[in-house]
Amino acid sequence: MSKSGRPREFKDTAVIDAAVEVFWSQGYGACSTDDLCKETGLGRGSLYNAFGSKHELYEQALIRYHQVGIEAQLEILNNDAPVKERLQELLEWEIREGSTAKDRGCLLINASVERGKTDPTVERIFKQHVALLEQALEKTIREGQSAGEISRERDTSELTALFLSCCYGLRVIYPGTMNRALARQIIEGTLAAIF
Amino acid sequence: MSKSGRPREFKDTAVIDAAVEVFWSQGYGACSTDDLCKETGLGRGSLYNAFGSKHELYEQALIRYHQVGIEAQLEILNNDAPVKERLQELLEWEIREGSTAKDRGCLLINASVERGKTDPTVERIFKQHVALLEQALEKTIREGQSAGEISRERDTSELTALFLSCCYGLRVIYPGTMNRALARQIIEGTLAAIF
DNA sequence: CTAATTTTGTACTAATTGTTACAAAAATAA
DNA sequence: TTATTTTTGTAACAATTAGTACAAAATTAG
Numbered sequence: 001m002s003k004s005g006r007p008r009e010f011k012d013t014a015v016i017d018a019a020v021e022v023f024w025s026q027g028y029g030a031c032s033t034d035d036l037c038k039e040t041g042l043g044r045g046s047l048y049n050a051f052g053s054k055h056e057l058y059e060q061a062l063i064r065y066h067q068v069g070i071e072a073q074l075e076i077l078n079n080d081a082p083v084k085e086r087l088q089e090l091l092e093w094e095i096r097e098g099s100t101a102k103d104r105g106c107l108l109i110n111a112s113v114e115r116g117k118t119d120p121t122v123e124r125i126f127k128q129h130v131a132l133l134e135q136a137l138e139k140t141i142r143e144g145q146s147a148g149e150i151s152r153e154r155d156t157s158e159l160t161a162l163f164l165s166c167c168y169g170l171r172v173i174y175p176g177t178m179n180r181a182l183a184r185q186i187i188e189g190t191l192a193a194i195f
Numbered sequence: 196m197s198k199s200g201r202p203r204e205f206k207d208t209a210v211i212d213a214a215v216e217v218f219w220s221q222g223y224g225a226c227s228t229d230d231l232c233k234e235t236g237l238g239r240g241s242l243y244n245a246f247g248s249k250h251e252l253y254e255q256a257l258i259r260y261h262q263v264g265i266e267a268q269l270e271i272l273n274n275d276a277p278v279k280e281r282l283q284e285l286l287e288w289e290i291r292e293g294s295t296a297k298d299r300g301c302l303l304i305n306a307s308v309e310r311g312k313t314d315p316t317v318e319r320i321f322k323q324h325v326a327l328l329e330q331a332l333e334k335t336i337r338e339g340q341s342a343g344e345i346s347r348e349r350d351t352s353e354l355t356a357l358f359l360s361c362c363y364g365l366r367v368i369y370p371g372t373m374n375r376a377l378a379r380q381i382i383e384g385t386l387a388a389i390f
Numbered sequence: 391c392t393a394a395t396t397t398t399g400t401a402c403t404a405a406t407t408g409t410t411a412c413a414a415a416a417a418t419a420a
Numbered sequence: 421t422t423a424t425t426t427t428t429g430t431a432a433c434a435a436t437t438a439g440t441a442c443a444a445a446a447t448t449a450g
Contacts, residue, residue, distance in 0.1 A: 004448040005396025027309060029224040033438060043399050044439085050397090054438065103312060112371040113308045114222060117298060127372050134377070154387070161377060162384030165364030172363045176307040177322050182329070182356060189357030192349070193388035199418035200426025228408060238429050239409085245427090249408065 012050065015040045019061040024107045027114055028058055055121075062125050065107045069097070070132050077136045083144030084195050087163065091187045094167055098175045105175035109168065134164050141194075150194060159194055166190040207245065210235045214256040219302045222309055223253055250316075257320050260302045264292070265327050272331045278339030279390050282358065286382045289362055293370045300370035304363065329359050336389075345389060354389055361385040 018040040022031050033054050037047055051057040076090050098105045111119075112126040138160040144150040150159070166186060174183045213235040217226050228249050232239055246252040271285050293300045307321040333355040339345040345354070361381060369378045 004394065006398075006446040006448095008397065027224070029222070030309075032436075034436090043397095045398050045400080045442095048439070105308060109367055109371075110308050113300060113305050113367070114225075116371050123371075127374075130368060130372055130374075130377075155384075158380050158384035158387055160384075161380035162361065162388055164377075165368060165381040165385065166357065166360045167364065168367045169360030169362065169364035172304055172307070172367055173325060173360060176304075176311050176318075177325055179322075179325075182325075182359075185353055185356035186360040189350075189353035189355075190360065192353055193357055199424065201416040201418095201428075203427065227406075229406090238427095240412095240428050240430080243409070 008046075008050070010040075010042060010046070013064075015042060015047075015050070016057070016060050016064050019057050020065050020107065023058055023061050024065070024104050024110070025102055027110060028054075029114065059121050062108065062111055062122065066125055066129050069106075069108070070129065072097075073133060074136055077140045083140055083147065083149045084191065086140060087194070088187065088191055091167065091170065091190060094170050095174055095183055095187075098171055099178075103175050103178065106171045109171055130164070133167070134160060137163055162193065163190065203241075203245070205235075205237060205241070205245075208259075210237060210242075210245070211252070211255050211259050214252050215260050215302065218253055218256050219260070219299050219305070220297055222305060223249075224309065254316050254320075257303065257306055257317065261320055261324050264301075264303070265324065267292075268328060269331055272335045278335055278342065278344045279386065281335060282389070283382065283386055286362065286365065286385060289365050290369055290378055290382075293366055294373075298370050298373065301366045304366055325359070328362070329355060332358055357388065358385065 019036060022035055022039045025031075026035065033044065033047070036042075036054065036057065037044055040047065042050070047057070051060065072093065073090060076093060077086055079086050079089075081089075104110070108126050108129050111122045115122045116126055117123075138156060141150060141159050141163070142156050145152050145154075145156065170183060170186050173179070173186070214231060217231055217234045220226075221230065228239065228242070231237075231249065231252065232242055235242065237245070242252070246255065267288065268285060271288060272281055274281050274284075276284075289301075299305070303321050303324050306317045310317045311321055312318075333351060336345060336354050336358070337351050340347050340349075340351065365378060365381050368374070368381070
């Protein structure tokens with residue numbers, strides 16, 4: 001059917017991955033379509049032909065980042081290690097994620113802060129990301145309560161909200177200050193507050 | 196001495212306050228010098244004559260926001276109400292601050308996320324802001340421990356880091372999701388974790 | 391082969407950007 | 421008054437921006 005024509009010289013996923021890097025390092029407004037062309041290796045023609053606009057590529061990059069990130073976090077949470085170990089591993093992951101090589105924090109927080117109030121797509125993805133993490137955390141914490149690791153007396157959704165807030169606080173404070181001692185105290189303090 | 200010449204038709208502080216509004220609502224990159232002229236009421240000549248550049252005005256706006264914000268937070272913390280009430284009031288203030296009318300979060304977080312990695316001035320002010328809040332929190336929490344409101348068994352700096360992280364998490368999650376129920380749970384969960 | 395279709399690279403466009411130049415305006419100092 | 425100094429508004433500039441036009445290139449269908 002529709003198989004004729006010159007074939008593409010690139011894989012969409014590789015281009016989107018490269019775009020994630022650009023948007024993550026520079027932000028949406030601060031990067032140019034030229035930067036995107038250079039880093040993805042595409043010419044303007046190809047880029048616009050394949051993705052339509054800078055904004056549509058941004059959308060795809062956010063969704064990809066969201067999916068990869070959520071998958072990694074769920075893998076940590078849906079483990080069979082003790083709940084305390086899982087939660088600690090998640091916090092350590094937050095630090096690693098936002099500080100590997102370039103210290104650019106969390107792309108979704110960056111996007112929400114930069115464009116969340118004017119860009120419905122960004123708002124939607126951010127809300128979804130928070131909701132999914134919240135949901136997975138609640139399940140894990142409830143598990144910890146069932147197993148007797150966490151006191152059953154305490155309100156599950158309050159514990160969840162507490163941990164969630166600490167995650168996002170860490171994602172902002174650590175990349176912003178690069179204060180490793182403070183980050184460690186946040187991790188210790190968060191775990192001590194729950195167990 | 197140097198009193199001659201045409202007098203200014205504006206007060207610097209009023210201009211900086213107006214600039215805070217612009218940078219807070221739009222961010223640094225997304226607002227133009229035209230926007231700044233319109234909102235401050237100055238012509239381009241006056242603005243550049245008085246402040247030098249967009250970036251210098253940004254710097255002044257950040258410092259002003261920082262000073263006003265820290266003052267308000269210290270006033271809440273250095274009270275004679277029970278420590279629990281002070282900390283609760285601080286969390287409520289975070290929500291109000293980031294959601295009055297325009298839901299634009301915390302200007303310093305916004306600045307750190309948008310420009311912290313490329314702008315040393317932003318990095319410096321953000322670090323200072325975090326450090327000052329941390330210091331004031333630690334003092335208050337230690338006070339709570341002395342008064343017997345908070346268990347003396349628990350590590351003071353861990354409790355401080357925990358609360359700090361929750362503050363910043365709240366400042367990101369609430370403006371980003373506008374989920375009031377979640378914000379309330381974060382407040383309840385944070386207080387329950389300390390008292 | 392030819393015709394059709396899609397991708398690719400380049401040149402271009404129209405708009406916006408931060409900043410500067412500069413003359414007119416408004417004040418003080420003598 | 422006249423000379424001096426500073427502010428103000430306008431006009432302009434050079435650079436950069438996201439997006440488009442379009443022809444050449446590369447493939448498939450028949």
